[in-house]
Amino acid sequence: MAIQLDGRTYPTDEEGYLANLSDWNPEVADHMAKLDDCDLDEHHWEVINFLREYYEEYQIAPAVRVLTKSIGKKLGRDKGNSRYLYQLFPYGPAKQACKYAGLPKPTGCV
Numbered sequence: 001m002a003i004q005l006d007g008r009t010y011p012t013d014e015e016g017y018l019a020n021l022s023d024w025n026p027e028v029a030d031h032m033a034k035l036d037d038c039d040l041d042e043h044h045w046e047v048i049n050f051l052r053e054y055y056e057e058y059q060i061a062p063a064v065r066v067l068t069k070s071i072g073k074k075l076g077r078d079k080g081n082s083r084y085l086y087q088l089f090p091y092g093p094a095k096q097a098c099k100y101a102g103l104p105k106p107t108g109c110v
Helices: 026-035 044-058 064-075 082-088 093-100
Strands: 002-005 010-012
Touching: 002 026, 026 093, 044 064, 044 082, 044 093, 064 082, 064 093, 082 093
Parallel strands: none
Antiparallel strands: 002 010
């Protein structure tokens, strides 16, 4: 499987996650989101950028509980809760946001 964008091919796994982390760019994220009928706004990008920083530091994509707790510590309790994150990423905050961030699927996600 692959994403075709601007004349370039981005290989993905069977669930649509990028095969190569280095292929990620904001345009790819926007394209992935549009395929899910999602328009990324500044709130989405705040979580996506948080995830990319988290992955850079820990070399792992966080599961939803860790994501929620970590976002709460960094961005505040109003954003570090499941309700807020599920409003942004209804297919699963860790799973969907990691996909748009170009990260591997978090361990423990179905």
